[in-house]
Amino acid sequence: MSDRLVIVGGVAAGAKAAATARRRNPAANILVLQQETDVSYSSCGLPYHLAAPEEIPRSRLVARTSETFRADGIDMRTRHRVEEIDAKQAIVTIRDLNSARRYTESYDKLLIATGAEASRLKTAASLTAPPIVQLRTLADADHLVTCLTGVRKLVILGGGYIGLEMAEAACKLGLDVALVEMAPRVIPSFDEAVARMVEAMLRKHGVELFTGARVVELDRGHVVLDNGVRIQTDMVLAATGVRPCTALATAAGVDLGSTGAIAVSPQMTTNVEHVYAAGDCVESRHVLTDRPVWMPLGDVANRQGRVAGINMAGGHASFPGVLGTAIFKVFELAVARTGLGLAEASAASFFPVRETIRMPSRARYIRESKTLQLHLTVDQHSGRVLGCEAVGEDAVDKTIDIMAAAIWGKLTAADLFDLDLAYAPPFSPVLAPVQAAGEVLNKAISTTRLSAEPSVSRDTP
Amino acid sequence: MSDRLVIVGGVAAGAKAAATARRRNPAANILVLQQETDVSYSSCGLPYHLAAPEEIPRSRLVARTSETFRADGIDMRTRHRVEEIDAKQAIVTIRDLNSARRYTESYDKLLIATGAEASRLKTAASLTAPPIVQLRTLADADHLVTCLTGVRKLVILGGGYIGLEMAEAACKLGLDVALVEMAPRVIPSFDEAVARMVEAMLRKHGVELFTGARVVELDRGHVVLDNGVRIQTDMVLAATGVRPCTALATAAGVDLGSTGAIAVSPQMTTNVEHVYAAGDCVESRHVLTDRPVWMPLGDVANRQGRVAGINMAGGHASFPGVLGTAIFKVFELAVARTGLGLAEASAASFFPVRETIRMPSRARYIRESKTLQLHLTVDQHSGRVLGCEAVGEDAVDKTIDIMAAAIWGKLTAADLFDLDLAYAPPFSPVLAPVQAAGEVLNKAISTTRLSAEPSVSRDTP
Numbered sequence: 001m002s003d004r005l006v007i008v009g010g011v012a013a014g015a016k017a018a019a020t021a022r023r024r025n026p027a028a029n030i031l032v033l034q035q036e037t038d039v040s041y042s043s044c045g046l047p048y049h050l051a052a053p054e055e056i057p058r059s060r061l062v063a064r065t066s067e068t069f070r071a072d073g074i075d076m077r078t079r080h081r082v083e084e085i086d087a088k089q090a091i092v093t094i095r096d097l098n099s100a101r102r103y104t105e106s107y108d109k110l111l112i113a114t115g116a117e118a119s120r121l122k123t124a125a126s127l128t129a130p131p132i133v134q135l136r137t138l139a140d141a142d143h144l145v146t147c148l149t150g151v152r153k154l155v156i157l158g159g160g161y162i163g164l165e166m167a168e169a170a171c172k173l174g175l176d177v178a179l180v181e182m183a184p185r186v187i188p189s190f191d192e193a194v195a196r197m198v199e200a201m202l203r204k205h206g207v208e209l210f211t212g213a214r215v216v217e218l219d220r221g222h223v224v225l226d227n228g229v230r231i232q233t234d235m236v237l238a239a240t241g242v243r244p245c246t247a248l249a250t251a252a253g254v255d256l257g258s259t260g261a262i263a264v265s266p267q268m269t270t271n272v273e274h275v276y277a278a279g280d281c282v283e284s285r286h287v288l289t290d291r292p293v294w295m296p297l298g299d300v301a302n303r304q305g306r307v308a309g310i311n312m313a314g315g316h317a318s319f320p321g322v323l324g325t326a327i328f329k330v331f332e333l334a335v336a337r338t339g340l341g342l343a344e345a346s347a348a349s350f351f352p353v354r355e356t357i358r359m360p361s362r363a364r365y366i367r368e369s370k371t372l373q374l375h376l377t378v379d380q381h382s383g384r385v386l387g388c389e390a391v392g393e394d395a396v397d398k399t400i401d402i403m404a405a406a407i408w409g410k411l412t413a414a415d416l417f418d419l420d421l422a423y424a425p426p427f428s429p430v431l432a433p434v435q436a437a438g439e440v441l442n443k444a445i446s447t448t449r450l451s452a453e454p455s456v457s458r459d460t461p
Numbered sequence: 462m463s464d465r466l467v468i469v470g471g472v473a474a475g476a477k478a479a480a481t482a483r484r485r486n487p488a489a490n491i492l493v494l495q496q497e498t499d500v501s502y503s504s505c506g507l508p509y510h511l512a513a514p515e516e517i518p519r520s521r522l523v524a525r526t527s528e529t530f531r532a533d534g535i536d537m538r539t540r541h542r543v544e545e546i547d548a549k550q551a552i553v554t555i556r557d558l559n560s561a562r563r564y565t566e567s568y569d570k571l572l573i574a575t576g577a578e579a580s581r582l583k584t585a586a587s588l589t590a591p592p593i594v595q596l597r598t599l600a601d602a603d604h605l606v607t608c609l610t611g612v613r614k615l616v617i618l619g620g621g622y623i624g625l626e627m628a629e630a631a632c633k634l635g636l637d638v639a640l641v642e643m644a645p646r647v648i649p650s651f652d653e654a655v656a657r658m659v660e661a662m663l664r665k666h667g668v669e670l671f672t673g674a675r676v677v678e679l680d681r682g683h684v685v686l687d688n689g690v691r692i693q694t695d696m697v698l699a700a701t702g703v704r705p706c707t708a709l710a711t712a713a714g715v716d717l718g719s720t721g722a723i724a725v726s727p728q729m730t731t732n733v734e735h736v737y738a739a740g741d742c743v744e745s746r747h748v749l750t751d752r753p754v755w756m757p758l759g760d761v762a763n764r765q766g767r768v769a770g771i772n773m774a775g776g777h778a779s780f781p782g783v784l785g786t787a788i789f790k791v792f793e794l795a796v797a798r799t800g801l802g803l804a805e806a807s808a809a810s811f812f813p814v815r816e817t818i819r820m821p822s823r824a825r826y827i828r829e830s831k832t833l834q835l836h837l838t839v840d841q842h843s844g845r846v847l848g849c850e851a852v853g854e855d856a857v858d859k860t861i862d863i864m865a866a867a868i869w870g871k872l873t874a875a876d877l878f879d880l881d882l883a884y885a886p887p888f889s890p891v892l893a894p895v896q897a898a899g900e901v902l903n904k905a906i907s908t909t910r911l912s913a914e915p916s917v918s919r920d921t922p
Binding site: 012042044045048049055056060061161287297298299300302303320321322323324325326327328329334336338363364365366367395397398400401402404405406408409410411415417418419420421422423424425426427428430431432434435 | 503505506509510516517521522622748758759760761763764781782783784785786787788789790795797799824825826827828858859861862863865866867869870871872876878879880881882883884885886887888889891892893895896
């Protein structure tokens with residue numbers, strides 16, 4: 001009497017769910033259907049593999065191979081695509097991409113972990129257009145490696161995480177790089193000051209930057225922008241965002257949420273009985289706003305996959321939601337965020353105050369010390385810390401993670417100042433950036449309370 | 462009608478209190494009496510100055526000079542020692558160390574910030590004994606610099622933070638170094654596994670190690686141990702601990718606490734009216750146990766000085782206590798702790814479970830990734846995280862600070878796993894060490910609850 005668990009997708013959430021269900025229930029009958037050749041690999045590692053293929057060969061990105069899964073008694077079928085879910089009969093229809101054979105399998109519990117896909121470029125392209133590539137899967141990376149031979153100039157479309165990480169990777173490969181972003185600045189969801197620092201870093205490394213510009217045509221070895229600029233290039237990398245893969249789910253009657261991704265309960269169940277969903281194809285609850293957000297990130301997918309795996313194996317687990325924490329690196333600069341910005345906090349009925357501070361990352365006399373810039377959001381009524389963006393060349397990840405733990409613990413600005421953090425000159429200034437943030441936010445709250453005026457983006461030296 | 466604030470001591474707590482009081486109350490009459498020539502310097506930076514005096518000259522350790530204080534209207538008198546406090550008359554008796562003149566000053570509010578001093582070595586020393594130095598003040602460092610000329614071999618007594626940091630500094634200066642520790646291992650308050658890693662690191666860098674050994678004599682260019690070993694040396698650095706400077710306070714009727722340091726309220730007041738105390742001479746409340754602990758650390762002193770300064774200037778502030786967070790570096794290794802160990806937690810009536818985990822500090826395929834080892838304490842009744850020791854060559858400070866914030870927020874093991882931390886391969890593995898810790902602790906709690914047996918130091922791969 002062992003349940004038959006069928007999992008659609010085997011990269012992050014799917015692979016994690018399969019491995020977790022196996023550990024929890026050695027008797028479970030587990031089938032994973034993965035349309036790609038590769039399973040359980042780090043999508044987030046692709047730019048690092050491309051930048052240094054000898055140091056980080058593709059095999060290092062693979063956490064567990066198909067063989068490992070099979071050795072654990074998981075029926076891992078790669079190049080098998082699920083084309084239809086019949087939820088009434090609890091059957092999936094599968095296409096074996098090797099033989100083109102179509103067949104069905106039944107399930108007791110089904111997990112939809114179909115992930116997200118790169119947005120398609122909708123631009124007129126002539127026959128002489130430069131080749132367009134994208135970077136979402138390990139196969140994309142393989143394709144890129146073969147295409148790169150002979151390429152000297154690369155145009156990247158999109159100034160989000162992937163575009164920026166690939167700009168760095170391409171520079172490290174010795175390519176000339178131009179980056180085109182539709183919005184007036186790169187990473188438009190971040191504070192403008194942060195975006196400007198990223199842009200300065202790109203220019204410092206020789207990346208040509210075109211912001212507020214839209215591609216209208218790809219023609220005769222050129223990218224043509226709406227402002228008339230023609231950029232000669234050997235190749236175009238489209239990094240213009242991702243969207244959740246939901247067609248299979250919706251065809252089976254699975255509801256999407258307001259973000260356009262699949263709506264799930266904290267137990268990762270959907271509205272359809274016996275059908276779970278997890279990873280980049282689902283939306284999450286924002287812990288601070290209690291509203292749905294779509295966070296297609298590897299760590300979220302992994303943790304959701306674990307929750308789905310436990311529950312499908314008969315256990316009890318919940319995914320508590322997210323704070324919207326994210327980080328990326330572009331050359332020497334790290335950029336990260338957690339929690340809410342000013343506009344998001346206002347929209348969620350907080351009374352936010354925003355402050356900016358700059359602090360040394362370590363004792364000033366330590367060589368590795370760099371300036372760390374924090375953009376902070378606090379609720380002036382409760383004093384609760386709501387959000388932080390951090391940018392700098394040192395201690396960005398540390399600071400954001402302390403903030404994420406503080407926000408999770410519902411700490412106030414006063415608490416931030418009171419935190420007993422680890423001080424020694426090689427690791428922190430005597431007043432840590434997080435404590436300094438607490439002091440500044442506390443002052444801002446009192447000032448704002450007195451003046452009853454919102455305080456926005458005041459700077460402190 | 463401005464208060465006369467008199468502050469005894471001008472290094473960390475005293476200097477911070479003076480600067481804070483000045484900012485809070487521009488009219489206050491502030492007098493600082495500092496027996497040393499230097500003020501407001503980083504004691505914690507001394508080993509780094511000594512190791513690289515050209516990169517970190519002594520001037521860089523000074524946060525604010527006497528002149529800066531005076532320019533702020535603070536009457537900063539250096540080389541003036543307070544010899545007596547008459548709390549009934551609210552008068553201090555001062556010795557001007559330049560002229561030997563003795564005089565008095567009255568106060569409305571007094572701060573005792575006399576700090577701590579190096580323990581004296583009580584060992585028979587012949588006339589031909591190698592010179593003994595210590596490292597507590599900037600003047601000690603100056604003295605050490607002059608003494609070091611011609612020194613090729615240094616014996617360090619004491620395997621605590623200062624002894625270890627100085628072992629590294631001396632190695633960097635090209636000296637032969639031996640370290641002697643009475644206890645069976647260095648840093649005896651840490652987990653034995655952590656101490657063994659530190660010892661291995663010392664040996665890797667050529668430091669000769671003598672543990673479980675007591676110095677019985679200094680004679681004819683040698684340190685003589687109780688096990689009969691004679692270590693030839695040109696100089697001895699005594700780093701055998703510190704003790705609070707409390708003589709001035711006790712003579713004035715100020716009560717000490719059970720730790721031997723001055724007992725203070727969260728407002729930094731003592732039992733004597735109008736007399737405050739802060740910094741290395743006072744004890745703190747441990748936030749988890751509600752018991753007094755003595756934590757002579759620079760960051761604690763600074764924050765206590767700030768609280769004292771605010772209150773002395775007529776404001777309202779409290780020092781909330783400590784978690785016992787501390788960190789130090791020895792060669793490539795960082796070692797840190799926060800919260801309670803197993804014995805401390807049991808003594809404080811918790812029901813602690815202890816676990817050890819090893820995790821990569823970043824995605825395994827990132828060159829900078831190193832193994833991070835965590836020793837964790839959790840309360841099996843409440844699930845609350847109680848403590849963490851961390852050791853490794855990367856992300857130790859980050860991990861301890863996340864843990865410190867989590868413990869401050871009363872987070873449970875389950876919360877640790879749920880934290881939304883920042884993931885990208887250059888910064889963290891997809892399951893962060895703190896999240897992995899949460900998972901392991903959670904499992905340990907359930908297992909222990911089932912078996913009703915304490916679980917100690919189980920390792921996970």
